[in-house]
Amino acid sequence: MNRITACATAALTAVLSAPVLAYEEGSFILRGGMATVAPDTSSSALSANGNKIGNTGVDVDNGSALGLTGVYMFRDHWGVELVAATPFSHDIEVVGEGLGNFDLGETKHLPPTLLVQWYPMDTQSAIQPYVGLGVNYTAFFDEEINSSGNAALKSIGATGDSKLSLDNSFGLAAEAGIDFAFGADQRWLFNMSVFWMDIETDATVKVPGIGKVTANVDIDPLVYMAGLGYRF
Template identity: 60%
Template sequence: MKSIAALAGLLVSMSATAYQPGELILRSGAATVSPDTGSSALFLDGSELAGTAVDVEDGTALGLTGTYMLTGQWGVELVAASPFSHDIEVQGLGQPLALGDTSHLPPTLLLQWYPRLGGSPLQPYLGLGVNYTAFFDEQVDGAANELFAALGATGEADLSLENSVGLAVEAGVDFSFGQDRRWLLNMSVLWMDIDTEAEVHVPGVGTIAADVELDPLVTVAGLGYRF
């Protein structure tokens, strides 16, 4: 009888750990976007400014994801976040020039695969999908406007970045705990293909443009719950 009870307890534990069709998994945590920036030289009205490039700094925000389990091993995840903010610099003009900053939102849709690990509290997963990055609230730094004024600008410069659509790849792991193992400690890493064109319109001077590849790693650490 004790053996039967132990086996029944093991089966209950395994079923509580395994993700089930129809479950909704919500996760949230600190998300850091670390761009692997690659940039063309800057061009002023089509003329190359040799030796120049754009660099984009890291940004951290609240990451939010929701996964709907289609089966016990396949799910669809929507990645969202509060706005990220990034400082933008220009290299190649002697000292780095603080050009400005931008905010962005990176909604991403992923198909996820959850391999079975029996009754283990660890549940890894992989995801593949598409990312849409929307840039907004672009601002030109005061130091950059001072430089443009010295070059003959007749007003403040305006910065704009094109929105981007690209591939997204994800790897993550949940550690389940608590009653019925429904609470989750979560860590994940996403790579996103983000390309944009940055333009600075300087009244009286011209338009400065560069093609920028951001291609960031997004690291997330936080909590989740299975409903």
């Protein structure tokens, strides 16, 4: 019984005396959670073969997916973060008086982002706010015109189903977040973060019988993410 007690005491002492992992040079941080992209959309008026179509525009709805980030601390207080995610899906709408409001279609995108981060608190702090600045590349794919979009375009002269394409985007990105460490050795983290991304795309709809309908769209979303992390 004494041996069992001694072993248990030694194990507990080892856990309690284990060094707290810190935000120091050479450490790694992985985070994951639900991310929501909330666009702050503005666009030029739609243009058909170079001719402006009244008071029209494009709107982009929110989309959610699994967000993943990895951080390498290249110096005390300083890290470099790669942001990835499973594909986000967004509905696209035409708005305004020129054509009326209608659902046009949808697109998916992936937003790989690279940021340099600063952690201002003591490297041993269990509560760690941070900010970051970097660049974002947004790749659009699986663009589709839905049935309501094709019906609306046919009502203004389209002779068949239309095709949507969106140009990929490259721009600035910024973030702010906070980690709350928990667990015996504080390896686990609860994380909340928000990103801003400069995303701009040229949207083109090839409309049979009419030609090309285009618009320049600033999406510029805030991306909200909450989840768990682990420090190595």
